[in-house]
Amino acid sequence: MPEHKIQLIEKLTGVYTSKRSYYAELKDKIAELSKRNFQLEIINELAQEFNISLPKEYLNKTVKKIYERVQDIFYVKQVAILTLREQKLRVSYCYPADESCYKGIEITSEEGKELWKAVANCQQIVWNKEMGVEDNFLSRLGLEVAVLNPLVTQNKIYGLFMVGSDRDTSYDPMDMTFLQQLANQIAIYFQDGALFAEVNRAKSEWEATVKAVRDVIVVIDRKLRVLRVNQAALQFCGLSEPEVIGRKYCDAFCSLSDSQCHEDCVFYEALRTGNSINTQRRLEDGRVLEMYGYPATQENREMGVVVYLIDITERLKMQVQLLQAARLAALGEMAAGVAHELNTPLAVIIGDAQLLIRNTPKDDHRYKILDDIKT
Numbered sequence: 320m321p322e323h324k325i326q327l328i329e330k331l332t333g334v335y336t337s338k339r340s341y342y343a344e345l346k347d348k349i350a351e352l353s354k355r356n357f358q359l360e361i362i363n364e365l366a367q368e369f370n371i372s373l374p375k376e377y378l379n380k381t382v383k384k385i386y387e388r389v390q391d392i393f394y395v396k397q398v399a400i401l402t403l404r405e406q407k408l409r410v411s412y413c414y415p416a417d418e419s420c421y422k423g424i425e426i427t428s429e430e431g432k433e434l435w436k437a438v439a440n441c442q443q444i445v446w447n448k449e450m451g452v453e454d455n456f457l458s459r460l461g462l463e464v465a466v467l468n469p470l471v472t473q474n475k476i477y478g479l480f481m482v483g484s485d486r487d488t489s490y491d492p493m494d495m496t497f498l499q500q501l502a503n504q505i506a507i508y509f510q511d512g513a514l515f516a517e518v519n520r521a522k523s524e525w526e527a528t529v530k531a532v533r534d535v536i537v538v539i540d541r542k543l544r545v546l547r548v549n550q551a552a553l554q555f556c557g558l559s560e561p562e563v564i565g566r567k568y569c570d571a572f573c574s575l576s577d578s579q580c581h582e583d584c585v586f587y588e589a590l591r592t593g594n595s596i597n598t599q600r601r602l603e604d605g606r607v608l609e610m611y612g613y614p615a616t617q618e619n620r621e622m623g624v625v626v627y628l629i630d631i632t633e634r635l636k637m638q639v640q641l642l643q644a645a646r647l648a649a650l651g652e653m654a655a656g657v658a659h660e661l662n663t664p665l666a667v668i669i670g671d672a673q674l675l676i677r678n679t680p681k682d683d684h685r686y687k688i689l690d691d692i693k694t
């Protein structure tokens with residue numbers, strides 16, 4: 320049958336129309352899938368780029384990149400990230416920036432009612448100027464439509480991710496989900512950054528505290544290699560931190576040889592028994608150390624020993640001096656007691672001599688003896 324007759328029959332029977340409708344629908348489906356794949360690609364790129372070591376300044380490039388990539392999906396005039404700190408909402412990143420939207424500008428609850436509403440409710444909001452909802456900040460940006468996406472993770476809000484258009488733009492549910500997913504990735508980055516900063520702060524405080532301790536603190540592993548030291552430990556051994564880290568403890572802090580240390584080191588006992596140890600040791604230069612060893616564990620796994628050394632040389636000298644002073648004081652008390660015991664009978668004798676001398680003539684030979692006793 321000729322081709323034109325087949326086409327004529329298809330038109331008369333509606334087959335041709337059905338095919339066109341099918342192909343048009345298929346084309347729309349393919350376009351929709353391509354759009355969703357592109358959105359997933361953007362989210363995946365964002366997730367791979369974000370890490371805790373990424374400087375906050377890099378978000379300027381990220382915001383620009385989001386702006387440029389999203390343009391391939393739907394029209395966008397401006398994108399911005401607003402951060403919430405100490406109950407203040409500020410623009411932290413914006414592209415393109417202008418005199419109305421720039422880094423550091425604060426948005427009050429009066430100026431940005433819809434923005435603060437999204438923050439308060441932790442809910443995605445679509446603001447449309449034609450709906451008559453007042454928001455001075457968004458209107459000042461020259462926007463007709465804005466999607467406000469809260470940066471929320473684990474029930475904590477870090478701010479907003481704003482996407483704005485100066486045209487009457489509509490967003491389907493999948494577009495809204497895509498924008499919120501972008502916001503979620505940004506929120507995770509802020510959360511990781513906050514946790515990383517908290518860990519760094521705690522680490523810095525711990526290190527500052529350990530370094531401020533005047534006694535020697537050394538952390539060693541199971542092979543007695545030095546892992547960490549404080550400032551007092553460096554002063555004690557006379558070495559720099561790079562010279563100490565990784566060396567055997569006995570090489571830097573102990574006067575014993577490596578073989579002796581292997582046999583006699585009390586910290587091996589702490590590792591074997593898992594109990595803390597306490598002992599004293601006199602060094603070759605005459606100093607005396609009080610040594611403590613505390614086995615360190617992490618998740619039920621032994622990591623090594625925390626060594627705490629106290630130089631008690633001056634304390635021992637003071638104890639010797641105090642002991643000598645106590646002995647002298649006891650000797651003085653003993654002498655005073657003996658003197659008291661001697662003075663009592665002597666006083667009686669002198670008193671009797673004084674009584675006898677009154678009745679004894681001066682020419683009596685006993686007079687001189689009594690006079691000597693009296694004086």
